[in-house]
Amino acid sequence: MGTSTPDGAVAQIAFRQHGVVTLAQLRDAGLGAGAIELRVRNGRLHRLHRGVYALGHRRISREGRWLAAVLALGEGAVLSHVSAGALWGIRHSSSAFVHVTVPTSAGRRRRQGIVVHRSNTLGPADVDEHNAIPITSVSRTLLDLAGVLTPTRLERAVEQSLAHRLFDLRAIEAVLAANPRRPGAAALAEIVARIHDEPSLTRRELEALMLDLCDAHGIERPEVNVVVDDYEVDFLWRTRRLIVETDGLQWHGTPPALERDRRRDERLTVLGYRVVRFTYRRVVDEPAAVAATLRALLGG
Numbered sequence: 001m002g003t004s005t006p007d008g009a010v011a012q013i014a015f016r017q018h019g020v021v022t023l024a025q026l027r028d029a030g031l032g033a034g035a036i037e038l039r040v041r042n043g044r045l046h047r048l049h050r051g052v053y054a055l056g057h058r059r060i061s062r063e064g065r066w067l068a069a070v071l072a073l074g075e076g077a078v079l080s081h082v083s084a085g086a087l088w089g090i091r092h093s094s095s096a097f098v099h100v101t102v103p104t105s106a107g108r109r110r111r112q113g114i115v116v117h118r119s120n121t122l123g124p125a126d127v128d129e130h131n132a133i134p135i136t137s138v139s140r141t142l143l144d145l146a147g148v149l150t151p152t153r154l155e156r157a158v159e160q161s162l163a164h165r166l167f168d169l170r171a172i173e174a175v176l177a178a179n180p181r182r183p184g185a186a187a188l189a190e191i192v193a194r195i196h197d198e199p200s201l202t203r204r205e206l207e208a209l210m211l212d213l214c215d216a217h218g219i220e221r222p223e224v225n226v227v228v229d230d231y232e233v234d235f236l237w238r239t240r241r242l243i244v245e246t247d248g249l250q251w252h253g254t255p256p257a258l259e260r261d262r263r264r265d266e267r268l269t270v271l272g273y274r275v276v277r278f279t280y281r282r283v284v285d286e287p288a289a290v291a292a293t294l295r296a297l298l299g300g
Helices: 006-016 023-028 033-041 062-072 081-088 138-146 151-163 169-178 185-196 203-216 255-270 280-285 287-298
Strands: 020-022 045-049 052-055 098-102 114-118 127-130 133-136 223-228 231-237 242-247 274-279
Touching (some): 006 020, 006 023, 006 052, 020 062, 023 052, 045 062, 062 081, 062 133, 081 133, 081 138, 138 151, 138 169, 138 185, 151 185, 169 185, 203 223, 203 231, 203 280, 203 287, 231 255, 255 274, 274 280, 274 287, 280 287
Parallel strands (some): 098 114
Antiparallel strands (some): 127 133, 223 231
């Protein structure tokens, strides 16, 4: 449906917003109160929260449910806590409730199915957008999770942020400095301290660790530091088109560095290579698991 009609404009908005629209957006599209009520009665709009509707049917995606909750809480609201952890992919959640943080210590009435967190410390650096949904940054999400998870589960969430290359040490340090007395801050700081304690290995030392691992587990040695499509890769099994990169946590660095790595991996994948990354800690602490992954990827 084109955007020349109000319904066409609404459809375009809903398409961008996981199937949900706000009352203000319906009005901006040219629908008056009577037209909106008519569409509710005939099933073209379904009220999810006060001022938020699903277009066409109530069977919206998980992302639609999350965005609807954020929109229901108004300006400045963001997905947070376990819901944010699930959207970032760092912590599974089966909660029936959507957790939303609002940048205020008062106001904003509770809504059915939504857990509202109020915060005076939620600043611009704590807010991001992921999959078209306003959300707490990964660092702020980890701090929020630190207040509700056991230390072991929190460490797993941090590990997942590393695995997905979302971890930003500087951002974590900043959010801890801004919220020193938040529940769980000490536990998160302890995990960060362990990351700080990681030896600053040279590239040659990381290469030696990986080659020793291959020798110890009977895996064919790869080519080392070879160029593939203008990119120098750490390890290459040429006939299997497998590339392995070994990263020290110090290289998880800043968002621009992560973006460059993602683009590089995407390009190599397009060229037909499988790209796998192992951190220093995995190579040292989990050599058998790393070796098992390599054997599976190499086909034996």
